[in-house]
Amino acid sequence: MVSGTVHWIGAGLSTGSGLAALCDTADRVRLWHRTVERAEERLTALGLADRAEARAFTPDALAAELAPGDVVVSMLPATEHPALLAACVAGRAHFACSSYVSEAVLDQIPAATAAGVTVLTEAGLDPGIDHLFAHALLGRARAAIDPAEPAQLSLTSYCGGIPAAPNSFKYRFSWAPYGVLNALRSPARYIEDGAETTADRPWEATRPHVLDGESFEVYPNRDSVPYVTQYAVPEAWTPRTFIRGTLRLDGWLKAWHEVFDLLRTGDDDQIRALAQELARTYPTTETDRDRVVLSVALAVTSPSATWSGEYLLDMEGTSEESAMARCVSQPLSLGVRRILSGALPPGLSRAAESPEESEAWLTELKRTGIDFALRL
Numbered sequence: 001m002v003s004g005t006v007h008w009i010g011a012g013l014s015t016g017s018g019l020a021a022l023c024d025t026a027d028r029v030r031l032w033h034r035t036v037e038r039a040e041e042r043l044t045a046l047g048l049a050d051r052a053e054a055r056a057f058t059p060d061a062l063a064a065e066l067a068p069g070d071v072v073v074s075m076l077p078a079t080e081h082p083a084l085l086a087a088c089v090a091g092r093a094h095f096a097c098s099s100y101v102s103e104a105v106l107d108q109i110p111a112a113t114a115a116g117v118t119v120l121t122e123a124g125l126d127p128g129i130d131h132l133f134a135h136a137l138l139g140r141a142r143a144a145i146d147p148a149e150p151a152q153l154s155l156t157s158y159c160g161g162i163p164a165a166p167n168s169f170k171y172r173f174s175w176a177p178y179g180v181l182n183a184l185r186s187p188a189r190y191i192e193d194g195a196e197t198t199a200d201r202p203w204e205a206t207r208p209h210v211l212d213g214e215s216f217e218v219y220p221n222r223d224s225v226p227y228v229t230q231y232a233v234p235e236a237w238t239p240r241t242f243i244r245g246t247l248r249l250d251g252w253l254k255a256w257h258e259v260f261d262l263l264r265t266g267d268d269d270q271i272r273a274l275a276q277e278l279a280r281t282y283p284t285t286e287t288d289r290d291r292v293v294l295s296v297a298l299a300v301t302s303p304s305a306t307w308s309g310e311y312l313l314d315m316e317g318t319s320e321e322s323a324m325a326r327c328v329s330q331p332l333s334l335g336v337r338r339i340l341s342g343a344l345p346p347g348l349s350r351a352a353e354s355p356e357e358s359e360a361w362l363t364e365l366k367r368t369g370i371d372f373a374l375r376l
Helices: 016-024 036-045 058-064 078-091 109-114 129-144 179-184 227-230 258-267 268-281 321-340 357-366
Strands: 007-009 026-034 053-055 071-073 094-097 118-119 151-163 188-192 195-200 205-209 214-220 237-249 291-299 307-315 349-350 373-375
Touching: 007 016, 007 058, 016 026, 026 036, 026 058, 036 053, 036 188, 053 058, 058 078, 058 205, 071 078, 071 321, 078 094, 078 109, 094 321, 109 118, 109 349, 118 321, 129 151, 129 291, 129 307, 129 321, 129 357, 151 214, 179 258, 179 268, 188 214, 195 357, 205 291, 227 237, 258 268, 291 321, 307 321
Parallel strands: 007 026, 007 071, 026 053, 071 094, 094 118, 118 349, 151 237
Antiparallel strands: 151 291, 188 195, 188 237, 205 214, 214 237, 291 307, 307 373
């Protein structure tokens, strides 16, 4: 069951034109934030003051307004998602976010499925559009090379939010500084030279990466290995390289050396203090512009054939909307519209999980202004 009411929770840096798209589709949209005033300010900035309702967010306030079939869209940190999902299951409302699936969310999927609740995750930029690119490329590769034929495969997927005009810090915060620093403390697992490899400190695996003649730096993040299965890589194809990671401006590793020194030795309190200091020193202002770069490249070689392709997304923000807000909110909005149309079943879904679905999503994202190129 779908009611047609959407509750968008969070009015931060990634809340963009995707919210406006939902105002064109949903029967009713409510924007929840810490205060009604902040929610109203964001709606005004997006030109939606008369098309959506502002609310002050508390768990109790949301629960009081949830009705069966509503859709809750979380732009809050991933640590807040389990509690929100629990409220959705209790209220038989659907849930959507752009974050990776956590164990605490997975634990609730059986209850959500039994309650008829759709749980859409990994439907933003990274994760999200990167999944669409990977599925679409693998679909083309399987059409060119027999999936049953032994082959060697290389897949790299790198994404980064960076300043459009490089600064001395070689970075622009597009999400909470503490989250950025904390992500660097998590080991990264990936496949290189045919073997699973773990980098306990991901930045220490940073390497050069050239796109269209421009030099960047890239490093692995999180756990890439499960995506061999999630992307449905044929069993006969052996991954020689399989890395999902982060892209930064050339010179980032050097510019951040003092940050890395503290990450090696600091405790949580010290790292929180550093995050606050960095937020003050390198604030995100109304005048600076961001840039989003996402590259997903695939090469497959068998005894009889070779195939390769790459998707490249390279967008700059404008005075109306940051590139990050557009690239996160538009695919998330597309996923929510699929929930509203009844296209997604109860239980766990991610951004499109087949080549055919991915191609359809990419066609729609092109229409909404997400520009990218396919190179074969």
